[in-house]
Amino acid sequence: MTCEGCKGFFRRSVTKKIVYECKFNKCCHIDTFMRRKCQYCRLKKCVEQGMRMDLVLPEELNKTKREAKAAGSGSHLCSSESPNSLSEMKLSYMEGLSPEISELIKRTTLNNNNNFWPTDADLASISVILKFKIF
DNA sequence: CTTGTGAATATGACCTAT
DNA sequence: TATAGGTCATATTCACAA
Ligand SMILES: [Zn+2]
Numbered sequence: 001m002t003c004e005g006c007k008g009f010f011r012r013s014v015t016k017k018i019v020y021e022c023k024f025n026k027c028c029h030i031d032t033f034m035r036r037k038c039q040y041c042r043l044k045k046c047v048e049q050g051m052r053m054d055l056v057l058p059e060e061l062n063k064t065k066r067e068a069k070a071a072g073s074g075s076h077l078c079s080s081e082s083p084n085s086l087s088e089m090k091l092s093y094m095e096g097l098s099p100e101i102s103e104l105i106k107r108t109t110l111n112n113n114n115n116f117w118p119t120d121a122d123l124a125s126i127s128v129i130l131k132f133k134i135f
Numbered sequence: 136c137t138t139g140t141g142a143a144t145a146t147g148a149c150c151t152a153t
Numbered sequence: 154t155a156t157a158g159g160t161c162a163t164a165t166t167c168a169c170a171a
Contacts, residue, residue, distance in 0.1 A: 007157085008147055012146090056158095057158075062158075
């Protein structure tokens with residue numbers, strides 16, 4: 001649940017993978033006025049309040065979706081290299097990982113119900129996960 | 136060092152889609 | 154119906170000339 005402003009801000013931030021920077025101490029007070037003054041702290045608060053980046057359609061997938069729609073009725077000529085599903089896309093990030101890490105990621109993000117999300121303890125035990133852009 | 140101006144970016148209220 | 158992406162007028166920031 002969020003306002004339209006933060007909804008748009010969050011979506012733009014995630015899809016474009018923008019990395020903001022706080023000009024102060026990463027602890028700016030965010031309200032309807034100040035939210036426009038520090039994007040870093042705004043995004044930080046969005047996450048703190050529970051907004052999840054994994055609920056934003058990754059740009060790469062969104063692109064194939066748009067292309068499919070733009071193609072109109074004739075759904076031919078679809079020789080795109082882009083992934084056709086979230087699972088397919090996430091799998092491309094699995095290459096080169098140890099089987100243990102790979103399995104852990106699969107179990108926590110690919111096949112299970114939408115409500116499951118790793119706890120801080122889970123994340124701490126697999127800091128390697130932070131390397132993935134999609135997170 | 137101020138001010139004006141137009142381009143580039145970001146925002147958010149409203150809309151559409153599933 | 155709930156929630157996510159799309160739209161685009163408006164607002165803000167930026168670059169640079171005067
Ligand atoms: Zn800040």
